[in-house]
Amino acid sequence: MPKISSFSGRKLxxxxxxxxxxxxxxxxxxGIETLVQDSGYKLALLILFLTPLVWSLPTSLMVGELSAALxxxxxxxxxxxxxxxxxxxxxxxxxxxxxxxxxxxxxxxLFVGYLARLWRPAGQGHNGVLIMIVMIAFCILWNLYGxxxxxxxxxxxxxxxxxxxxxxxxxxxxxxxxxxxxxxxxGDFLTGVLVAMWNYMGWDNASTVANEVENxxxxxxxxxxxxxxxxxLSYIVPVAAVWHTHLxxxxxxxxxxxxxxxxxxxxWLSVALVAAAMVSTFGTFNSLVMSYSRLPVAMAxxxxxxxxxxxxxxxxxPWVAILVLGTAWGLSLGLSFExxxxxxxxxxxxxxxxxxxxLILLRIREPELHRPFRIPGGLPIAILIGVGPTILLAxxxxxxxxxxxxxxxxxxxxxxxxxxxxxxxxxxxxKTETTQPLAAKNE
Numbered sequence: 001m002p003k004i005s006s007f008s009g010r011k012l013x014x015x016x017x018x019x020x021x022x023x024x025x026x027x028x029x030x031g032i033e034t035l036v037q038d039s040g041y042k043l044a045l046l047i048l049f050l051t052p053l054v055w056s057l058p059t060s061l062m063v064g065e066l067s068a069a070l071x072x073x074x075x076x077x078x079x080x081x082x083x084x085x086x087x088x089x090x091x092x093x094x095x096x097x098x099x100x101x102x103x104x105x106x107x108x109x110l111f112v113g114y115l116a117r118l119w120r121p122a123g124q125g126h127n128g129v130l131i132m133i134v135m136i137a138f139c140i141l142w143n144l145y146g147x148x149x150x151x152x153x154x155x156x157x158x159x160x161x162x163x164x165x166x167x168x169x170x171x172x173x174x175x176x177x178x179x180x181x182x183x184x185x186x187g188d189f190l191t192g193v194l195v196a197m198w199n200y201m202g203w204d205n206a207s208t209v210a211n212e213v214e215n216x217x218x219x220x221x222x223x224x225x226x227x228x229x230x231x232x233l234s235y236i237v238p239v240a241a242v243w244h245t246h247l248x249x250x251x252x253x254x255x256x257x258x259x260x261x262x263x264x265x266x267x268w269l270s271v272a273l274v275a276a277a278m279v280s281t282f283g284t285f286n287s288l289v290m291s292y293s294r295l296p297v298a299m300a301x302x303x304x305x306x307x308x309x310x311x312x313x314x315x316x317x318p319w320v321a322i323l324v325l326g327t328a329w330g331l332s333l334g335l336s337f338e339x340x341x342x343x344x345x346x347x348x349x350x351x352x353x354x355x356x357x358x359l360i361l362l363r364i365r366e367p368e369l370h371r372p373f374r375i376p377g378g379l380p381i382a383i384l385i386g387v388g389p390t391i392l393l394a395x396x397x398x399x400x401x402x403x404x405x406x407x408x409x410x411x412x413x414x415x416x417x418x419x420x421x422x423x424x425x426x427x428x429x430x431k432t433e434t435t436q437p438l439a440a441k442n443e
Contacts, residue, residue: 016151027284037252038187041243051196058385060224071216074298075207083358094421099347107285108132146315172241208294217372296321346414349393356386
């Protein structure tokens, strides 16, 4: 039987969790600019519409079913462990936490980069590092107030983030620019899909706080659909509106929303778009702290980590896990990672494949498991929905196999980190599990 949560404090409801999920997956329309630049408006909009149908919808349906059936702290780790055993459960958590070392170092760096566009000293000397540390500390403190505080804050930040895009959309719909015809050569469709994939990725992160969600059996399916629609609209609507102004795709480039706002509306909106980008990076980091910090708790309860990691405040915040992970992410700032597609494919992609396998295996092995939300179509559809995301991951793996991190192949680094997860399980995780059989309460 699933674990019954003893947490009875203030819980996340639909809108706060949907807002937090929005930041975990997207954080706003930032990141899609190169898609428009390389593909043009028509193809970019087609990709932004089709990609989530093949990539995000299957994942969100899977998260909706498993979160409703097993609403436990640790989310996807719990699903894989229950379906495939402790070894694969450990690997699932390891892959996610390892990926976080690379991804979580990126957001404070972006935050400082945007701030420096408004206040130049932010990027000078040691100021940037100090600001990044303060940002991480602030997010740690915010998370110590509990998941409900993070969800409520995400709603507020979501309004701040999207308001400038509403403004640019409204103005763009009534304005036309006098520009020369575009000479753009249409980009590669597959390359555009890969860009869109990374902007529609991370749905399973919302699952780890399930025992801090009000009525998770009903809430998660609603949250997944609400967040999916919100993200699609926040990408498609502003791009379509700017297309209406006749601004050429050549004017788009990475991080160009601010300059586009200046052309379409005026300098004041450029400033607002930069400030909104800071909100985006902060909100994404803050929500992911909430998500990742629940994994060590579940692992400690199952005996894979020392019991200290299961320590919580009265509001349910896992304070030890938050502090330890926050410190690790702070130390990783000096590594100056860029987001590497290959590492995302190997680490996040492998964990996602395990989740789809868990969906199938639980359907086969536990057909009587109560599923308040069930993907329609029976076992064949449960199998088929994982095919599209898996194929996209395989294609992306091949296309980005030559990516480098300094002098090291990103593929080699990713495989090494995956191998380290196996070694860690047999060296530490399995031993701890044997000596601290807390997982018995799962059965």
